[in-house]
Amino acid sequence: MDKYRLLLGVLFVTMSWSCMQTYAQNVTPNSTSPLPNGTMTGANGTMTGANSTLPGGNATTPGTNGTGQGASNLTTPAVTTPTPAPLAPNTSVETLPTTVSRTECGTTQLCAAEPSSCDPSTGSSCFFLGAQKKDGNNFEFALSGESDGYIAASVLSPFNNKEVTYICANDNNVVKFFGAILESGQLTMTNVSANSVKGKVNGKKIQCTFLATVPDTRIPAAKRARRATDVTLSVSTGAYNASSGTLGTPTTAVRAAVADLANSNATVVNEIANSTNTSTTPAPGANVTTPGANATTPGANNLTTPAVTTPTPAPLAPNTSVDTLATTVNRTECGTTQLCAAEPSSCDPATGSSCFFLGAQKKDGNNFEFALSGESDGYIAASVLSPFNNKEVTYICANNKDVVKFFGAILENGKLNITNVSATSVKGKVNGKKIQCRFLATVPDTRFPLAKRARRATDVTLSVSNGTYNATSDNLGPPVRAIIAVVADLANPNTTVNNTITNSTNTTTASTTASTTTVGSLQTDINRNGCGTDKLCASEPSSCNPADGGTCSFLSAKLKSGQIYSFELSGLSDGYIASAVSSDSTAGNGDSTYVCANNNGVVKFITATYNSNSLTETALNVTSGSTYGKINGKHIQCTFEATLPDTTTRAATYSMIIINGTYDATTNAFGIPLVLLRTNLVNLSDPSANTTNLVSGVAPHYHPLMQALLVTIAILVLPIFGH
Structure with missing residues (x-):
């Protein structure tokens, strides 16, 4: 045992000596410093063994200005100042003693305005937002605009995908501050990381300044936020009821994507007005070539400003009088x-x-x-x-x-x-x-x-x-x-x-025979309400509710008049889901098919004929303006009205079918349909009719190719077990 201890001791000493030699080679005692000769700040002597003396601030961390002697002079890592914590919410408002202006635009403040060059301190109709970095991810905002109700600034960050909104409302000629999240055009009140609010009201002009943390870490983030980059800024107005505290729907006047909120020289483009708001202003004494002029004023630099374009008017403010x-x-x-x-x-x-x-x-x-x-x-x-x-x-x-x-x-x-x-x-x-x-x-x-x-x-x-x-x-x-x-x-x-x-x-109602139809936005989730009493429903699993998500393939039919039916379709797919009706209970025998495809996150509605293992785009009778849809991940839902072909008995007896498959949005190509549900022949006009899925053991598939892959794996695995 002792010999092992001796061996380990020798090995340790050898490695330590080797490391010291290597370090001595890297830090030569008598190397010449590129810095000027001087005495270390905070030290009473010069460094022995060095040919030049170093300013203490450049050589060591504050508090470590000692005199070094010998082979090496070690420098400890610099101490970094911790990033300030996110601001605590505080909605109290003090009187704003100054007037919001664009004086610091392009120097210490990033600015967005509509019209692009308006000055909120003088302009009678000017929407303005300034952002100035203070410390960490905290910014000071300056907001100005005209409204009988409120003005608001919104910041949409890719780190949390939430449009955090800061609202300054005219509450009986005094500013009242709110925090909110703006989603689908609606403001939802919540605490936001903002405080130090100051504001004032002058007629219809509302101005306020406040501090805010961007991105707001109070809102759950999809990934860790380090800087306020790739944000979208918005300025909007809306109605405000001072009695009830109710805020109306916002009308956006400015919307701009900003690469770095901390960069005061960033160019800001208002997407709504399609005009450019540039924060940068020429330096004093610079030579500016005026558009249309052939001569340049003498000076230090020759800068040519872009041609001035007339800004596009902002969207109209609602007025029902x-x-x-x-x-x-x-x-x-x-x-x-x-x-x-x-x-x-x-x-x-x-x-x-x-x-x-x-x-x-x-x-x-x-x-x-x-x-x-x-x-x-x-x-x-x-x-x-x-x-x-x-x-x-x-x-x-x-x-x-x-x-x-x-x-x-x-x-x-x-x-x-x-x-x-x-x-x-x-x-x-x-x-x-x-x-x-x-x-x-x-x-x-x-x-x-x-x-x-x-x-x-x-x-x-x-x-x-x-x-x-x-x-x-x-x-x-x-x-x-x-x-x-x-x-x-x-x-x-x-x-x-x-x-x-x-x-x-x-x-x-009006029918169109086009194979593609304009699709409106479906605002509510399709659900089972009314199944058996108001509409005929078929689903797999049989009792699933499409509003609950999960693997639920759902189709409902409701008679409107004559042979016109309204349909609701819901299911999972990376490509498309579709409903088909068959008069002979056989899937893929020339069936009328209504396809809801995921076209880059938006529903595309297409009518087709289902034959064997293919869909052929075909014009069918669909009621104009009746088609609505939405996509949430792989979950596709859509509603529509269609006129079905007359059956021989006019009893509207059909088999209800749900299929899905892949879809290429570029080529408009459909993948091979996979049948998820096929019912017995039922009277679509009878909500109480019994429906049975004749396709047994089917679960929604995202790709029909999966079956082929499973078979291939099985073929490869069997020989292994055979040995």
Whole structure:
């Protein structure tokens, strides 16, 4: 045992001596320092063995300015200052003694404004947000804007994917501060890491400053946040009820992606106004070449500023007040300055006794003037469905005791959900059953979250409808469409407009035979409510609820009228899910199929024919404006109305089928369908009919290729067990 101890001792000494030699080679005692000769700060002597003396601040950590002698002079690591903790929430507000301005923009403060060059200290209509880094991830914000209610700044961080919002409201001419999370256009109050709030109100102008931590670590983060990078800034306004403390839906005036919030020289582009807000300003004495000038002013540097562009006007602020319409809506400017849609197609609303009419004229930016006319005892409405937000924004002019009352709404699943929309300057009049109104509106309406960046009002679907209205309760009945038309460019007055409704103006539904259909945003989860009483349901597993998530394949059918049925479809897939109806209970025998595909996170609705192991895109009768969908991970849900082919007995007896498969969004190619559910023949118009899944032992598959892979693995494994 002793010999092992001796051996280990020798080995330890040898290794220690070796390390000392190596270190001595790396730190030569008499090497010449590149620093100037001087005495170490905080030390009373110079370093022995060195040819130059080092300033203590450059050589050692504070507090270690001793005199070193011998072979080596060691420097201890620098002590780092800890990052300040996130700010504690405090909503109390002190009076702001100064005025928010753009004085420090480009030097110590990053700035975003609309118009891009406006100064909040002087401008009468200026939305402004300044951000200045203080310490750690804490920033001082300066916010200014005009509103009868509130102004707000929002910061969307990729670290938590939450749009943290700081709200300064006019509470009886005093600023009241709120923290919130903005999701799907709604503000949800919560504590945020913000304090030191100061604010003031001057007429409609609201200004406030505050400190905030970005990203806000009070909000759960998907990954650890170190810096305020790749954030999206927004400035918005909205209504505020000082009595109830209720905040209205925000209207966004500025939205900009910022690479680094701490960089005061960053260029800020307002995506809404499509104008550039540059924080950087030329240094004093710099030579600036004015656009259009041929001479450069002498000076130190020759800088050329970009050409000045007129900023696009901000989205319109909601205003439902109605003035009297002094003129009569007519078709005089159709095809010259105004795009027009009418039913009958050539009717003139100024003279026609039964004429539904909608005119659209571009004013500035994405703002349009609409002229609407129609006959109703209740209301007439114009709807605009945009592919940028998949929302059917609806503008309603109701006969409120012979005076026009204006509403904004979202039309979903045949129901009007009242909300604020970007529309103003409403004028209207009522003459018997004829209702006419004019108004300005922003298209697409950026009050609603955009699936992609909107630049123009293209590929929109226009609708004109009417319905009942109860002036006492303000209840609006379901709309009856008179016009549905797809418009390639709303700003082009020469665009051809075809009304897809070919029946009379009193027809409540319209069918389209296109294989692809515009899809609205499905706001609620499909569920089992009404199964067996109001709608016929089939699912796998048999009792699953699609609203609960999980592996639930679900299909419901409900008779609307004649052979028109409404369907609800839900299931899991990386590519598509689809419902098919078969009159012979055999899947893949020329079955009418309705496909809901994941098209880069957005539902694409396609009709097809299911034969054997393939889907062929085919035009089927689907009710226009009835298709809605949403995607949450692999969970796809959609609703639609379709006219089914007549069966020989007109008893609507079909087998209900659910399939899924892969989908290539680039080529629009469908993978081989996998049958998840196939029922017995049932009467779709009977909600109480018994449905049985004839496909046994099926669980939802994300890829039909999985079966082939399992077989391949089995073939490879069997020989191993055979040996």
